[in-house]
Amino acid sequence: MGDLKGPMAFSYIKSHRGNLMAFLFGGEHRQKNEERGIEKMAISRKVKNALEGASWVRRMFEEGEELKRLYGEEEVFDFSLGNPNLEPPPSLKKALKTLADQPIMGMHRYMPNSGYSETRKAIAQYLKEESGLPFDENHIVMTVGAAGGLNVILKALLDEGDEVIVPSPYFMEFKFYIENGGGNIRLVDTHDNFSLNLPEIERAIGPKTKAILINSPNNPTGVVYDQESIERLTTLLKRKNQEFGKTLYLITDEAYRRIVYDGAKLPISFLSYPHTIRVTSHSKDLSLPGERIGYIVVSPLCEEVDEMISALVFANRTLGFVNAPALMQRLVAPLQKNSIKIKDYEEKRDLLYNGLKSFGYHVIKPQGAFYLFPKTPIEDDVAFVKELQLKKILTVPGRGFGKPGYFRIAYAVETRTIEKALPGFKEVAQKFGMIGN
């Protein structure tokens, strides 16, 4: 936890040359302030604490940058960040060029906060075909990626002190998004194979619970929740709604929805539960994470859908997103059935998974996303990740996802990076006496 008194206070002033200069007020100032009972801290305690518990993903990524500087880009095998290595489909680039050559009048102006009608209609049509449910443009809000969408949903749903249940291991940013909305995260362990632990979820639901946030295909495990687990979860939620006389919302983060392997079928939670809110994006399926384009969908079967959409639109506006990027909305509208070549990721998964298994790593075979989450052969996942670093392999300790004793490998990288890293994974396995098959 952070030092609430604040070890030092920085104050930045602009010099006459326009440079930012930092002046450090050291011990004497602090002491005087403390004597006067004044706490001098530039930033909020909440943010300060969050910064001190800095993201492990970022930390490893930054250490990797240093290694790359020392040894060269090609000699460092960076599996730290889930940053898609594939290029967007050529059709997207073509449409971008057409828009630049033949601009549409007013295409850079403000628009309805929910986004262009034409884009929402295209998405609604896709969802209608996927589910058979009567989706239309009024059930969709375009957002600044899935991350923006999650913040919008949580702002719209939560009152101060409300709890959101999150199965763990989990994508750590969820905690901050929930806190941004004034709520508290309530973590619930998954089973050893990372499937949903229904008895634990049931135990966690209480009077403060407002929603459960699930992510499938999952970051960091790559696990896909099957139809049966969604049925069991939604049956539980319906029972709890009766018991507590209120509605629990099911938020489904489906940022990796199209990235599934082995012909796995992803359940459609809308069909099992009317109070489902899905958030997704084109960061992964069209490889556009830097362009920040995503959307929220509320089930047409949700009785309060209109009120919910109004709240989401309000949150989108007042959180300062205003609307999702205009150019991107136009470009993704006709691409609803397109995606990058999923098979490419599947081949990378197979190469890495088979290699790790043969070296003796204990790892669940993931059916989606682009992560592997093996067990570390020693308790200390940070120490193990450091051993891999000695082989110039960058991964993230499981504690960065609420699960010490594991580590995450993000394999959205060039195939040759995996090939070149495999001997290092093998040497570390041998060092720790792991026995391959």
Ligand SMILES: Cc1ncc(COP(=O)(O)O)c(C=O)c1O
């Ligand atoms: C589980 C999960 N949700 C949301 C996001 C954010 O996605 P976006 O780039 O669409 O904001 C990510 C990004 O890595 C993620 O892994």
